[in-house]
Amino acid sequence: MSERPSEIVKFDNVGLRYGTDPEVLSDVSFTLFPGSFYFLTGASGAGKTSLLKLLYLSQRPSRGSIRMFGKDMITLPRGRLPDFRRRLGVVFQNFRLVEHLSAFDNVALPLRLAGTDEAKVLRSVTDMLEWVGLSHRMQAIPETMSGGEQQRVAIARAVIARPQILIADEPTGNVDPEMALKLLRLFEALNHRVGTTVIVATHDVHLLKKVPESLIMRLNKGRLSDPTGALRYPPMPKNNLVAERLGSAK
Amino acid sequence: MNTPPVPDGDLALPHDELGPTEDLAANLSPPTRLSGPIPWVIAILIALVVIAAAGGLALRNLANNARADLADAVTVQIIEADVEGRAVQAEAASDALGAHPLVTSVRLVPEAELQELLEPWLGASAASENVPIPALIDVELSRAASADELAQLQSALDSALEPLGGGARVDAQSQWLRPVYDALLALQYLALALIALVSMATAAAVWLAARNAFINHRETVEIVHLLGGTDSQVTRIFERSVIREAAFGAVIGLLIGLAAVWLLGQQFASLDSGMVGGGGLALTDWIIIGAIPVGGVLLALITGRITIGYALRSML
Numbered sequence: 413m414s415e416r417p418s419e420i421v422k423f424d425n426v427g428l429r430y431g432t433d434p435e436v437l438s439d440v441s442f443t444l445f446p447g448s449f450y451f452l453t454g455a456s457g458a459g460k461t462s463l464l465k466l467l468y469l470s471q472r473p474s475r476g477s478i479r480m481f482g483k484d485m486i487t488l489p490r491g492r493l494p495d496f497r498r499r500l501g502v503v504f505q506n507f508r509l510v511e512h513l514s515a516f517d518n519v520a521l522p523l524r525l526a527g528t529d530e531a532k533v534l535r536s537v538t539d540m541l542e543w544v545g546l547s548h549r550m551q552a553i554p555e556t557m558s559g560g561e562q563q564r565v566a567i568a569r570a571v572i573a574r575p576q577i578l579i580a581d582e583p584t585g586n587v588d589p590e591m592a593l594k595l596l597r598l599f600e601a602l603n604h605r606v607g608t609t610v611i612v613a614t615h616d617v618h619l620l621k622k623v624p625e626s627l628i629m630r631l632n633k634g635r636l637s638d639p640t641g642a643l644r645y646p647p648m649p650k651n652n653l654v655a656e657r658l659g660s661a662k
Numbered sequence: 663m664n665t666p667p668v669p670d671g672d673l674a675l676p677h678d679e680l681g682p683t684e685d686l687a688a689n690l691s692p693p694t695r696l697s698g699p700i701p702w703v704i705a706i707l708i709a710l711v712v713i714a715a716a717g718g719l720a721l722r723n724l725a726n727n728a729r730a731d732l733a734d735a736v737t738v739q740i741i742e743a744d745v746e747g748r749a750v751q752a753e754a755a756s757d758a759l760g761a762h763p764l765v766t767s768v769r770l771v772p773e774a775e776l777q778e779l780l781e782p783w784l785g786a787s788a789a790s791e792n793v794p795i796p797a798l799i800d801v802e803l804s805r806a807a808s809a810d811e812l813a814q815l816q817s818a819l820d821s822a823l824e825p826l827g828g829g830a831r832v833d834a835q836s837q838w839l840r841p842v843y844d845a846l847l848a849l850q851y852l853a854l855a856l857i858a859l860v861s862m863a864t865a866a867a868v869w870l871a872a873r874n875a876f877i878n879h880r881e882t883v884e885i886v887h888l889l890g891g892t893d894s895q896v897t898r899i900f901e902r903s904v905i906r907e908a909a910f911g912a913v914i915g916l917l918i919g920l921a922a923v924w925l926l927g928q929q930f931a932s933l934d935s936g937m938v939g940g941g942g943l944a945l946t947d948w949i950i951i952g953a954i955p956v957g958g959v960l961l962a963l964i965t966g967r968i969t970i971g972y973a974l975r976s977m978l
Contacts, residue, residue: 470888472978490978491893498890508885525891569889 426476452613454631501575507566559586704911712919718853724941725846732835733806740797751828752797758822872969908962912955
């Protein structure tokens with residue numbers, strides 16, 4: 413039996429409001445564990461994107477406490493945020509590719525920001541774009557690419573630096589079912605083989621069934637429902653490799 | 663399913679171990695167009711600074727040369743209606759001045775030269791004996807004399823001429839030129855004030871340009887931040903375009919300014935006036951003028967950095 417992993421993210425009574433508007437998130441509490449796979453679901457306007465913004469450190473909460481990687485994110489000076497953001501991979505809902513950069517340079521961005529050697533950047537990005545089926549579109553700029561191609565570039569950019577947490581906002585919304593499944597398998601492979609914690613926000617209930625060991629986070633009008641308490645305890649390790657990793661994370 | 667091709671090894675380095683970000687800045691620099699207004703605004707402002715600086719330096723040189731020529735010289739006038747008495751007194755005064763330790767040379771201005779000097783005002787009658795003209799003695803001193811030393815000189819002359827029943831008046835040339843010096847000094851301050859104002863205008867133009875560039879590329883900045891980019895990495899992206907625009911404007915401004923200075927120099931040179939001739943620019947002056955565009959680019963760089971720094975602090 414493996415040891416219980418330490419938490420990687422912990423939200424405690426988090427509330428978020430924009431300006432003087434009513435709260436879009438209220439009393440949100442949950443814990444994410446290393447190597448786990450989560451789906452975040454909820455109707456439009458339930459607060460999924462707001463919750464993801466808090467997770468990828470684009471927003472500070474109006475109240476409550478957020479700890480990530482063992483550090484309090486509320487009191488963390490903004491100058492230290494890049495260290496933590498580099499541990500995250502994010503697939504934004506509208507992709508958010510840099511418009512004047514090619515597919516290659518967009519995917520290379522996290523590596524270059526981290527100061528990675530250019531030879532390694534070239535090798536890694538080429539492999540990654542080949543893997544997502546865009547080796548023939550490396551020099552294309554986003555405006556010349558289809559929605560599906562842009563989405564694959566966004567996903568390649570999110571996973572290229574092997575993040576500890578992968579956050580994806582509707583990552584399969586613009587691709588065909590075959591590519592959606594392939595991308596989901598990429599997330600699973602990262603989760604299983606590298607131990608990346610994955611959080612996928614989606615409307616697609618069929619997608620939830622594709623990853624049986626995943627945990628479901630349901631948001632309803634800004635409140636997180638966790639009737640079974642599953643979001644407070646670590647899931648069982650999925651295989652030996654992850655078990656080893658989770659054990660060593662302790 | 664194949665394992666995704668995630669890179670091996672640690673990819674993220676701590677902030678202080680990050681490699682040079684020049685290539686990154688080059689990759690991320692938003693495409694800028696030099697045809698925008700800012701390079702041209704900077705060019706005009708730099709041209710104004712070059713003209714003001716050249717004018718200020720020329721005035722300084724003019725004042726310094728004039729002061730150097732006149733500060734250590736006095737003129738002695740012998741006012742005596744009788745021609746022979748005037749000549750005797752002038753001789754005695756010359757002797758007395760020659761004996762004074764502060765005096766290095768004494769020249770009694772010949773009467774013909776005096777008449778020539780006065781002819782434009784008095785006409786042919788300047789040569790008439792009916793018009794009494796004071797005798798003039800040009801005296802050069804070993805250094806600029808103080809008021810006390812001038813009084814001593816006056817006293818020595820009075821002692822020498824008193825037995826002859828005459829008198830002399832000592833005029834320090836620097837005294838009657840003092841209002842001119844003061845005017846030149848005021849013009850130099852005016853040039854400095856103009857340079858300061860134009861520098862502020864340059865900084866304001868760059869501030870506006872950097873702020874607008876930041877607003878226009880806020881999406882890119884946010885993406886870079888969310889992917890783990892630091893403030894200094896973002897700042898470098900904008901610095902690059904600020905430097906390019908400012909350098910372009912500075913070079914154009916320098917060329918325009920130099921052309922204007924050359925034209926003004928030609929105009930003043932054609933006056934063929936001795937005083938204006940002292941207002942030429944020396945090598946050090948040209949070096950100062952040449953440094954103006956460099957200063958302009960540095961000012962733009964600092965302003966841009968501060969502007970972007972403030973803008974970034976408003977973001978998480």
